[in-house]
Amino acid sequence: MSGPGSALNAVFLALQAENGRFRYVDNRSPTMTAGKHAAMKILVRQLCDDVTETVEISGRLYVSKIHLLKSDPSTAYVETDCDGVPLDAESVPIREIQDDFKHRLLISCRTSDSLTPDTRIEIGSSFVAPTFELSSDSADPSTLAWEDLREYARLVITGGPGSGKTTCLRRMAVEEIQARNQTIPLYIQLRDVDADLLTVSGLSRLLAIEGAGDLVSEFADPLNGGRLLLLLDGLDELPSDAERMGLIERLDALCLAAPRLRVVLSSRTGYEEVSPSGFTIAAIRPFDMAHRIQWLSLYFAQMGRIDLRARLAAVIFEDPDLQDLSRSPLMLGLIASLYQQYPSDLNDRALLLRKCTDVLVHDWDASRNIARWRGSSVTPRQITTLLGQLAARLLQEHRTEFTTDDVLRVTESNASYHDAPLSILRACRSTGFIEASNDDHWTFTHESLRSYLAANYIVARPQVSENTLVTYFGDLSTRHTFALSCGLATDADGLLATALARKDSPHHPGTLMIADVLDQQLSASPDLLRQCCSRVVSDLENELSRSRLVVSDQPDPSESLIVGALALASREDSTDALAFLAETLPMLHRARYGQVADLLKDGLDQSTDPAVKAVRQLLNLDGRCEVEPATFDGSPGIRLVVKSAQGAGDG
Structure with missing residues (x-):
């Protein structure tokens, strides 16, 4: 017999109203002692009204009796077992998913979409999990990790072109199949199907066609679609507003007909106003340096050129333009593909940006046979x-x-x-x-x-x-x-x-x-x-003559990323020279890859000034050149450092 302090198989979970239902927001495995459970039973009888509502627990939907707090109708409690399943949820025999269906799904979701054949990744083994910015009608935006997405039963994943929306949905399908649980994932590219398919009968037919067997009973009481995970990819790829609105209306009706159905919908940023009701929006956040390095490691390993990973990571780490561009898998893939085939193209900045522009406007859609502008007069x-x-x-x-x-x-x-x-x-x-x-x-x-x-x-x-x-x-x-x-x-x-x-x-x-x-x-x-x-060399020498080297200022040995440093103090009260040097030196550091690098080097080599020599040595170092203001013996100054990309993956 259970004592007052022992764990019990029945617990009470606190729920919050969110997106038209009550949601368990703790996401921890529930436990409760027998004594606390007995006390909660007394409290909910005194303080709550019993109602039947849709409940979301750990990414699953149930229609269950809950205890609604009289003093705060946005808060409720539900009694569940230790797995978070409401005690009044009916237990029914579960039919196994056909192996043929699993095989077909794994094949269709095996790889990502790609701009070029070499940038196509194996989703099962080379997935780089993004982070998300989550927003709902009852909470401020917050950061969410990939593994926490499964806590949400109805979700819209948004992001810019090539941010990884399709890859995320396919990865969800692969994970559910590999987990060997009772979930039935169904991945659908919306541009390839008619919106009329989004009905109980339409999905039942599609599951049968895909080899899942006769699963009509999955949509009847008490399952009501609860085992199905519907992955709908590419709302934005429908060619007109009318088609998008029609699909959303179908989806809203389907969610009412199958109240426990779990749905993840993907769309480009900018279409949130046509999202279905009761869905949480999770926006894919841009890649940070750690994401970039992980992606590059997987890409170059796949290409058999892992030696290029560190080199390209160093180039991106150093270059503000490449950092700006490489925040999505699509653009990072373009940069990596170009670097592998034509490394000098990254130095031809105008050409690189033209290619990026073409990718965003046309090439990315063309590679996937998407006619985005078919219903619009905009070209x-x-x-x-x-x-x-x-x-x-x-x-x-x-x-x-x-x-x-x-x-x-x-x-x-x-x-x-x-x-x-x-x-x-x-x-x-x-x-x-x-x-x-x-x-x-x-x-x-x-x-x-x-x-x-x-x-x-x-x-x-x-x-x-x-x-x-x-x-x-x-x-x-x-x-x-x-x-x-x-x-x-x-x-x-x-x-x-x-x-x-x-x-x-x-x-x-x-x-x-x-x-x-x-x-x-x-x-x-x-x-x-x-x-x-x-x-440039002449003005640089003139402004260096108005400054002095601070020889005693050495980098902190603990700063292992610093490969070179230079400190300059003003000889005068004016800071014009320092401002010019702070602007110019990082640009000249990047110019060591340009077509005039030898001309610059020859010009600097002709000077015997110690400051010019120190600058020349700094400009030859690989890494990112950074400038920060400083003070030396009461005089204004600047400190220039060149940082290695070795620790760039730390953020």
Whole structure:
């Protein structure tokens, strides 16, 4: 007989109202002593009303009697066994899933979608589990790990293009089959089926066709679809709003007909307003450095080139543009594939960004036979043209966000745009280029792609002149777009010459713009490139002469990631020299891979100044160059360090 302190097979679980049902949010294995169980029985009789509601426990749905707290109708209690199954849940014989069905499912979900054959991964052995940002109608957004998704019975997984939504759904199916539990996973690509299939009879037919056998009884009382895990992939891939809304209506009706049915739906970010009712939204978070390194390890091992993993990880760790771009498996796969075949393409930044743009607008869909624009008058070319105009406008007006009015002004001046601004915005958002920042304000998802689109628009103008620089590049924050404009131009001499003509000291805007160009692949005359390098080296020497080396400042030995360091203090009260050096040196560090690397090296080699020699040594080190302000004996200064990528996987 159980004593007052011994564990009991029956427990009470606390529930919270969420998404139209009551949910157990603790997610721990429930235990309760006999004494506490007896006390809870007394309390729920006194403080609660008994009602029958839908209950969600550990990712399973039940229709059960619960005890609703009179003082707080959002809180309730349910009595379950130690496995979290309500005591009033009926027990029925379970039919085994046919082996033929399992085999077919594992085959269909074996690999990920891929842009190129070499970036297709084996989901069973090479899955990189993402993290998620969870939102529901009763909680603030929170971070969720992959293994915790199974605690949710009805879920919408969202993310940008190539963020891994399809891979996540296929991995869920594989895990359920491999776990040998009683779940029946059914994976459906929505672009390949009719919405009429989303009925009890339609799913029963589909299960029979796929080899699961006659499972009509799975939808009747008391199971009500409780064993089925319906994985619906690609709401955004349906070609029209009407088709998406029709599918959501079918899904809502199906969930009412099968109240215990578990469903996971995937969709690109931007379609949340057409999500089914009672679903929790889990947005895939961008890859961090640890995710990138894990993915690269699996990819290069699969290709038999594991030696390239550390090299590419180091390049990404060092390069802000590559970090910005490689936040999704799709873009990381493109970068890895290019690096394996044509390593120099990563140094041709304009070419790389053009390929990334083509992937987002067209190539990714084309590789999967998706006709995303079939029901729209918006074309991929219109999207890139519009976004280029918007990016150039933001550049010119020193803004980071645009509004629907900005879109309206651009589209009204061009007769080729037939759709309403909001429809055009949705088309742009579906490509992953932009995201909503707040009410009617939009921002570009990738800073590097915003710069590329603006540069592409600018170099297509009829004439590049001094006025072009004043109009678009009057501020130092725009110099990255200037660099890409030079990389895109079929002849960059005009842009470079106008930058060389800017000699307004002490801020060296022309020199800083040129310094940011030097890591690009350029079409320019050799003589002009020599002039550019000479200008940068000359101004660098002049500003170093206004600074002094702090020899006593050495890196902390415990900082094992630091492979080189340099400390400079101002000789004067002015910090102009330090500001110039802090901006220029990281750019020159990246330029050691560019086509003018030898010209820069030759220019620096001619100097006998100790500070120039120290800088030259630092610029030759592999790693990421970082600058931080410092103070030395009361004088303002800067500390430059080059960090190795060896610990990049730690975050």
